[in-house]
Amino acid sequence: xxxxxxxxxxxxxxxxxxxxxxxxxxxxxxxxxxxxxxxxxxxxxxxxxxxxxxxxxxxxxxxxxxxxxxxxxxxxxxxxxxxxxxxxxxxxxxxxxxxxxxxxxxxxxxxxxxxxxxxxxxxxxxxxxxxxxx
Ligand code: TYD
Numbered sequence: 001x002x003x004x005x006x007x008x009x010x011x012x013x014x015x016x017x018x019x020x021x022x023x024x025x026x027x028x029x030x031x032x033x034x035x036x037x038x039x040x041x042x043x044x045x046x047x048x049x050x051x052x053x054x055x056x057x058x059x060x061x062x063x064x065x066x067x068x069x070x071x072x073x074x075x076x077x078x079x080x081x082x083x084x085x086x087x088x089x090x091x092x093x094x095x096x097x098x099x100x101x102x103x104x105x106x107x108x109x110x111x112x113x114x115x116x117x118x119x120x121x122x123x124x125x126x127x128x129x130x131x132x133x134x
Contacts, residue, residue, distance in 0.1 A: 004070045004095060006080060007058070007088040021086040023058075023110070029090050030056050034111040037062070041101040048099040051121040056112040057091045064105030071096040073131040096127050 009027065013019035025031070041047060048068075059068070061082035071077040073094055080089050091097065101107070113119065121127050 002092045003072075004078065004080065004089065004091050006082075007090055009086045009088060011086040019086070023088070028110065029058060030112040032058075032110045032112070034114050035108065036111070037106060037108040039106045041105065041107075043101060043103045046098050046100055048097040049122070049124070051094055051096045051127050053119050053121065054093050054113065055119050056093060058110040059089045059091065060085060060087070060108045060110075062106045062108045064102040066102070066105050066107055067100045069098045073134050075131065094130065096121075096124065 007029070009021045009023060011019050011021055038047075059066075059082065062085050066082045068080045068082070068089060068091075069077055070080065070091065082089055099107075121130070
């Protein structure tokens with residue numbers, strides 16, 4: 001599916017023992033080439049403000065709560081909330097995102113490609129210009 005969506009991963013365990021969540025080739029939406037995580041983001045800060053030409057991402061809030069607003073080339077925006085460590089947000093290529101974090105949030109991103117600054121669209125006008133061409 002090439003629209004953003006939440007994927008609920010298995011949650012193995014119990015309230016008494018705690019939980020394990022697993023992602024593996026058979027349950028991940030793409031082959032993972034890179035993992036990064038962000039943390040200590042002040043809850044007053046909005047991050048993101050970019051889209052990617054080719055990158056696909058699967059994002060978890062391994063701790064805390066993270067809110068994404070994703071805008072597609074059709075100009076429509078949708079809000080997704082990650083508030084459980086077993087919930088992943090799949091983001092296809094070409095979605096403009098803004099991200100808000102709770103003070104304790106840890107964002108873990110699984111990505112389909114290694115880091116490349118050329119893959120970023122960091123100017124909103126450039127993103128909107130792409131939309132005009134589809
Ligand atoms: P960026 O993706 O712009 O973060 P955010 O959207 O959360 O503000 O990345 C922030 C900085 O980190 C930027 O200078 C690029 C660098 N960076 C890497 O060097 N490698 C990576 O894999 C990532 C994700 C970022």
